[in-house]
Amino acid sequence: MPPTHEVFNQPEPLENHDVAADPALLSGLEREEAGWAAAEVHELGRLAGTARAQAWGEQANANEPVLRTHDRYGHRVDEVDFHPAWHVLMDTAVTHGLHAAPWADDRAGAHVARAAKFYTWSQVENGHGCPISMTYASVPALRHSPDLAARLEPLLSARTYDFGLRPPESKSGLLAGMSMTEKQGGSDVRANTTRAVPAESGGYRLTGHKWFTSAPMGDLFLTLAQSPDGLSCFLVPRVLEDGTRNALAIQRIKDKLGNRSNASAEVEYDGAWAWPVGEPGRGVRTIIEMVNGTRLDCVIGSAAGMRAGLVQAVHHACRRRAFGSALIDQPLMRNVLADLTLESEAATALMMRLAGAADRAVRGDEGEAAFRRIAVAVGKFWVTKRLAAHSAEALECLGGNGYVEESGMPRLFRESPLNSIWEGSGNVAALDVLRALGRHPEGAEAFVGELRRAEGVDPRFDDALKGLLDLLHDTEEIEFRARRLVESMALLLQASLLIRHSPGPVADAFTASRLGGDWGRVFGTLPRGTDTAAIIDRGSPKPA
Template identity: 50%
Template sequence: MNIATHEVFNQPEPLVDVNLFEANRPLQDGLKFNAPALDPAGLRALGAVLGTGEMQTHARLANVHTPQLRSHDRFGRRIDEVEFHPSYHALMRAATEAGLHGTPFSDAEQASGHAHVRRAAAFMLFTELEPSVLCPISMTYAVTPALKDNPSIYRDWSAQLTSRAYDPRLVLWRDKAGVTMGMGMTEKQGGSDVRANTTQAVPAGEDGWGRRYTVTGHKWFFSAPMCDAFLILAQTASGLSCLFLPRILPDGMRNALQIQRLKDKLGNKANASSEVEFAGATAWLVGEEGRGVPQILAMGTLTRLDCALGTSGLMRQALSLALDHTRQRMAFGKPLIEQPLMRNVLADLALESEAATALALRLARSFDRSISDEHERVIQRLLTPIAKFWICKRGSAFAQEAMECLGGNGYVEEGGEGIMARIYREMPVNSIWEGAGNIMALDLLRALRKADAAAALSQELAPARGMHPALDQLAASLPTRVEMMATEIEARRLAQDVALAVQAALLAQTAPAAVFSAFCESRLAGQWGYSFGCLPSGTDFAAILRRAQPR
């Protein structure tokens, strides 16, 4: 008996087998502005791979079949291993082959002059595919330069840290082609207040890696516990110190790091985050004893860059899905994308996505140039908390609006459109991880006290002077507000306004007039509401949507 009752139609085809780099005009223009000498061939090849159905399947499977903790073997011995689905390893292999971890710090990459911008673009492209596996990748990126403060360890580990090989085996570092590293900072009682840490490190002699310690304590959030080594914070006689703690000790024995359980998180499902105990673990000092907080903050600067890059990539992915769905889906006699209110929403999302990309790439450029350029050094210190605060803060609202463009199809967890639900669950992590909004606002105030931030900001905004009256008005007010160093209770508003001003100035130099004008009219001139889709009627919707299309 035939029980079919209807024919399926008006269901959009999934966005698959699209070159993510070629489809992203804002990213291409941002690269031309920030790294004009960069050859995009490698990014184009990466974009082709990341957009394939095969890689999308790996992303789905890695999130469905989540990591599993194996604390003991069948004989009762502690092994403290995390087991992953093969798709997780396929994604990690692709990320390391793309050089997204420690590779930018290799001599060859450093010589190019745009190692961090190239890596930033690749990181955003990869985030469009699957962001949660990038947690250990990001930490390896951040930790690599910090290890130079222990030259012996850096000498032994640097080749594997910058290698493009992926080797997930839990064996001695010298027997591996490539390694990954994590970080352990927060504890139950302290969270972001790491000075409240109670983990203790007691001197245990010296060897070829320097001063050795025995560590006893815990970490409440210990992400990517399957990494080969970690930089942790622990209390020593001189105060909070940064220590290098490997999973496998130089003699081949497993270190006394016990994984208590894996966190059951809202999103970030493919990545293992854990709680651990140090039961007399062995670790080595990195940097000066008692100077652990500055050491960790230096690494936090790089991971905060990745938070901005990651959210920008997720925004682009959500926008692409919304645009492609509404282009195909018919409603009330014509494609959704031709409905006036939908055009307004999509164009507004496109503005937000392009502004995030522009700011994140500009921040990445400062990491390439800050060693020899004082302006870039100040801009890096100023824009890191601003980009982390503002871009990540906008992410969740952006994802919710993009999901609404797909209606109920966007809310389900299956098929191509199920990616939108995964994006929505992923968005909050970049805002919370490595310092939530208040921490970033306070960090901005610290940056304002340490350098001539007002002059640097004025120089950054100067190229857009006279191009829009609302931007001119905001730019004129900021130096005074910066010099006055707004009180703590006003810090979030200052971070928001500096972010919007810098984004507008960047769009004036990288985006078409339609994008720049609409951004200024909405975000700066008050021609906007309290939700996406409130752009004024004079907006050039056609030009904005044409630029943003993923196909």
């Protein structure tokens, strides 16, 4: 290089750090009865912080899955080829039990431990989390058909990544997907037109077109179709027991904004054989068990995205100088980074509380089940929406360096809208909260009870809680106002958790800005007196 080309004032890549060295994550792990999993979470965190793990994420996205409809001889095969890096990511996730493994673990906190690992490993690469999440969420839906669950659940929960199209019960591990959405209905699944007619061996034959089938190279797919009894739930295998391919054709792979490593497909059922799942005509009731699980993972994945962007921004600001000093020492940048840290910590605290509720609900705690019914939808609405603004601001902290692909920030930004759309857009989530409030008064009582646990500490919180109670009792034009109501519920729930479980500077700054009105409309508008040093330290990456 010429002598003028001296590279300086360019931060080195963020490598060899422990992604799990996250105070909000680790305190939540202990609080939600999963402290026993800390060693494995740190093991995964150290791997996630390596240069080779980051390279796997980059390679899986740069080399997107490719659909092969036919083999060289003209036979229809409908296979999707993935880059080897995808398989490494998947194998790591399955081996560490990020899929359905908690359903085979009777320990208290098993689902919390799984959430912490999902959060940690998702910071490497988001796309492969889709089949992992759907496999996790498939089990409670399958349990509506105990005989089917007894056969398949041990394979779904096995910690073996066994890729390839073979009869399900001949494999050492299975992955499940979801194939619900149709082009004329979207979230309105009752508008589905796929037909199911009774067939041999107690099964059904499905005919119709599915607009979005996630992870089409999975082994099994939960789907909805119109049976003689009404909209019903079915499980469709990719390969039949005799080794032949089921009658479903992959028409094309979707060309998506982000999530490029993961294949999403349009699929045509042409008399595809399927097992019935749950009570005939009650398909939505059955599949909602799966939706609840994947919605929780939307919250976890969005919290992971915030943390991933935050640590990159702090790392850069500590090592980049501008206008005579390090970025981290400049007051306005400290305001921005502290604000990003607050948003990230609030999301992490919330997702750990939701995971704890899910874990205790599985073990029969009716109060936690009632709380989860509303709180997961509240978290899904709010945290997933906050990720897009958060990732944009984190990218901006790196300036032009953040706008180039090598930084990883553009990929994070492209991923950011996904979770707010997946499993129901913001409107669907907000309206689901309204329905749950109306149909399940015990859930509303449990939710408000959770908020009241932080009463009497901060007057700003107490005032905001009174305002929320007024909103809950005002039913006039409530659908029109649903987003305002659910936003208030989410912020109060996050504030309640931070007041009780986070250091004083974090809780005070969050309450002052999000509830006390001392906040602008962009990140970096925290009030004077905010202890930015104490807050930013919680968002700083820690060496492995």
